[in-house]
Every structure is written in structure tokens, then in C-alpha cells.
Amino acid sequence: MSDYFEELGHTPTGPEGANDYERHHRRLQVLAIMNGIDIEIQVPEASKRAIAALSVHTVLESELGGDLECAVCKEPAQLGDVYKILPCKHEFHEECVLLWLKKANSCPLCRYELETDDAVYEELRHYKQDEPNRRDRHDHLMNSMFG
Amino acid sequence: MLKLFKKTKDKIPKSEIITEPKEPKTPPVSKCGKPLQLDNSRWERRLHKELMSLIKEPPPGVTVDTESVQQNLSEWKLNIKGFEGTLYEGEDFQLLFKFNNKYPFDSPEVTFIGNNIPVHPHVYSNGHICLSILTEDWSPALSVQSVCLSIASMLSSCREKKRPPDNALYVKTCNKNPKKTKWWYHDDSV
Numbered sequence: 001m002s003d004y005f006e007e008l009g010h011t012p013t014g015p016e017g018a019n020d021y022e023r024h025h026r027r028l029q030v031l032a033i034m035n036g037i038d039i040e041i042q043v044p045e046a047s048k049r050a051i052a053a054l055s056v057h058t059v060l061e062s063e064l065g066g067d068l069e070c071a072v073c074k075e076p077a078q079l080g081d082v083y084k085i086l087p088c089k090h091e092f093h094e095e096c097v098l099l100w101l102k103k104a105n106s107c108p109l110c111r112y113e114l115e116t117d118d119a120v121y122e123e124l125r126h127y128k129q130d131e132p133n134r135r136d137r138h139d140h141l142m143n144s145m146f147g
Numbered sequence: 148m149l150k151l152f153k154k155t156k157d158k159i160p161k162s163e164i165i166t167e168p169k170e171p172k173t174p175p176v177s178k179c180g181k182p183l184q185l186d187n188s189r190w191e192r193r194l195h196k197e198l199m200s201l202i203k204e205p206p207p208g209v210t211v212d213t214e215s216v217q218q219n220l221s222e223w224k225l226n227i228k229g230f231e232g233t234l235y236e237g238e239d240f241q242l243l244f245k246f247n248n249k250y251p252f253d254s255p256e257v258t259f260i261g262n263n264i265p266v267h268p269h270v271y272s273n274g275h276i277c278l279s280i281l282t283e284d285w286s287p288a289l290s291v292q293s294v295c296l297s298i299a300s301m302l303s304s305c306r307e308k309k310r311p312p313d314n315a316l317y318v319k320t321c322n323k324n325p326k327k328t329k330w331w332y333h334d335d336s337v
Contacts, residue, residue: 040283040329071288072251073189074196095189100287103252108288 023120030124044118046101051114057083057091071109072096088112190250194220197291201225209295212241221246224260225295233303240265242298243274244291254285256326257294266308269301273318275325276301277311282326 029041059068059081068077070093077083083091084098090109092100097108105114105125113125198220202211212224223244229235241261247253259265259274269277280289280297311317321328 043283073193074290075189075192096287099252106286108286111286 026118026120027123030120033124034127041121041124043104043106044116044121045103046105046114047117049115050105051098051101054084054086054097056094057085059083070096072100086112086114190248191220193251194246198223201291206292206295206299208299221248223291225291227295227299227302229265230299230303234305234308235265235302238263238265242295244294251287251289254281254289254326255291255294256324257281257298258325265302266310267302267305268307268309268311271311271314271317271321273321275317275321275328277330279330282328282330 026041029039032039033041059077059079061079063077064079066077068083068091069075070077070081070083071090072092073096075093082094084094085091086097086107088107088110090107090112092108100108101114105116106112107114113128116122116125198211198216201209202213205211208228208230210226212226215222215224223246225242225244227240227242229238229240240259240263243258243260245256247256257276257278259270259276264270264272264274271277276298278297278301280286280294317328
């Protein structure tokens with residue numbers, strides 16, 4: 001059987017092999033959510049790679065007095081504060097956002113999801129981020145047939 | 148019905164005693180509500196700021212029970228009015244917010260207390276609220292104010308006063324802390 005999977009280029013199960021029940025359970029949850037079942041899934045923390053890739057913004061004197069405010073600690077920007085910029089362009093104090101990204105993988109303001117180290121969850125994340133494209137493809141297909 | 152309310156009323160002090168052991172974890176200094184010199188001062192400051200803005204510019208229909216807050220900064224009692232033109236017009240409710248020392252990274256524990264618990268499809272008769280931003284959809288950018296607004300809009304958009312279908316079973320079997328409940332958020336329309 002394993003030859004068969006190898007031939008097709010599949011790894012049938014996770015590194016723990018067929019007995020990695022937790023992985024199977026999580027994968028079932030992911031599949032359920034992708035099929036429209038509304039269940040809760042534990043969200044993993046953001047990956048170290050994604051955090052390291054965040055760009056840094058040090059607050060300059062010219063930027064003071066604006067409406068730049070860290071949405072996590074609700075403090076207005078002060079000279080020399082170090083802000084991290086997420087891919088969605090929202091920015092927060094380095095300390096604030098890193099504490100949050102240890103618990104979750106999403107932007108506190110818009111819930112944009114950062115990459116995680118959890119291969120099972122990543123499948124769901126890619127699926128969710130592909131949502132607008134998927135809808136476009138669907139509309140396109142419908143239009144080409146009935147439009 | 149009256150009996151039921153009395154029962155929940157009696158239960159409240161008990162639940163406070165049971166959840167008490169959580170308290171010592173937060174530094175004892177925070178009890179007096181003064182700014183702390185500890186490294187969580189930033190979060191204490193945020194809580195203070197929220198309190199101040201809630202007292203100064205409260206969202207419509209919301210007032211803070213300042214006496215309760217003075218005793219303990221990590222537990223706030225808020226009064227919330229049923230809006231005019233909704234099913235809850237003329238009613239007054241009381242909300243209890245409990246913050247642990249990980250706030251705002253952990254969501255506050257929010258329940259209805261007192262002897263008037265709104266009859267609503269997402270509010271259990273023990274005061275627990277089924278609202279996704281209080282558990283899995285919490286984000287540190289949310290605040291007491293935004294939670295109040297969500298609850299107010301949840302009440303206002305209600306079209307029929309009734310308890311959740313599984314109320315009796317839930318109230319009997321649930322944990323004291325609503326955050327321990329695995330909620331199913333089935334109905335977004337109310």
C-alpha cells in the first residue's frame with residue numbers, strides 16, 4: 001500500500017504515521033469547515049518565519065500628533081516607539097502584537113491570517129484566503145455557460 | 148418564574164466564592180486600582196483608560212457602577228438599558244465584566260447578573276451570553292465599549308423574547324465560567 005502512495009507522490013499520514021490520531025482529528029475538523037460546517041477549531045500561533053518577516057516602523061518626530069495609535073494598548077504613538085507592520089498594513093507596537101501572535105495568527109483589527117507552522121491548519125488558511133478567487137472562478141464558469 | 152430568578156440570585160455569591168482562587172494570581176496591588184510599576188503596567192493603563200472613557204463618554208444606555216470598580220479594578224459592573232422601540236424598552240440589566248491579568252489578550256468574562264436577566268435566544272437564564280466575540284472571535288483591538296455595543300445590538304435586534312432552546316440543560320450542566328463553554332454560534336440574525 002505504501003508503494004502505491006509513494007508512486008502517487010502522497011504521504012498518507014503525518015510524521016507519526018497512521019496512529020497520529022490528533023492530526024486525523026484536526027484534519028477532519030478542517031475538512032468539515034471547508035465543507036461549510038460551522039465548528040470551532042483551535043487556531044495555532046503565527047509561525048516564527050512570518051513574524052520575522054514583518055517590517056518595522058520606528059516612529060519619527062514628524063509622525064507625532066497624528067492618529068497613529070496602537071490598537072492593542074490604545075496608546076498614541078510616541079517618539080521612538082517601534083511598530084511592526086503586518087501584511088494587511090495595520091501596525092501595532094512590537095511588544096503588543098508579538099504577545100498576541102503567540103496566541104493567535106490574525107491581525108487584531110482585520111483578522112488577516114498570518115502563516116502558521118501547523119500543516120493541517122495551513123490547508124484551511126489557504127482555502128479561506130482563496131475565497132474571493134474561488135467565487136470569481138465560479139462566477140466566470142457560470143457566466144460562460146449561462147451568461 | 149419568580150422562583151427561578153430567586154435561585155439565580157442566590158447562586159451569585161456562591162459563584163463568586165468559587166471563582167475567587169483566580170484572584171490571587173493577579174498582583175494584589177491591582178486591587179486598589181492604582182497604576183502599577185510592574186511590567187504589566189501597560190495593560191493596567193489600558194484598563195484605566197477604558198474605564199475613564201466609559202465614565203466620560205459612555206455608549207448610549209450604558210452606565211458604570213463606579214462603586215464596584217473602585218473596590219476592584221478587575222471586576223466591573225455596568226448597567227445597560229433596553230432601548231426604546233425594542234422588546235426590552237424600559238428594562239434595566241446589569242452586566243458583570245471580569246478581567247484576568249492577560250487582558251486584552253484574553254477576552255473578558257461577561258455575564259448578565261442581578262434579578263433581571265434578559266429573555267433572549269442567546270442569553271441563558273444564569274446570565275451566560277452566547278456571543279462569538281467573547282470567546283473565539285475576541286481580538287485585543289476590541290474593548291469594553293465594543294462589547295457593550297455588541298450586546299446592545301444583540302438585544303435590540305431581537306424579535307421574539309425567548310430563552311435558548313437548550314436553556315434548562317445548559318444551566319444545569321455548564322461551568323461557572325462561560326468561557327469554558329464550547330459555544331455553537333448557529334444564528335447570526337439575532
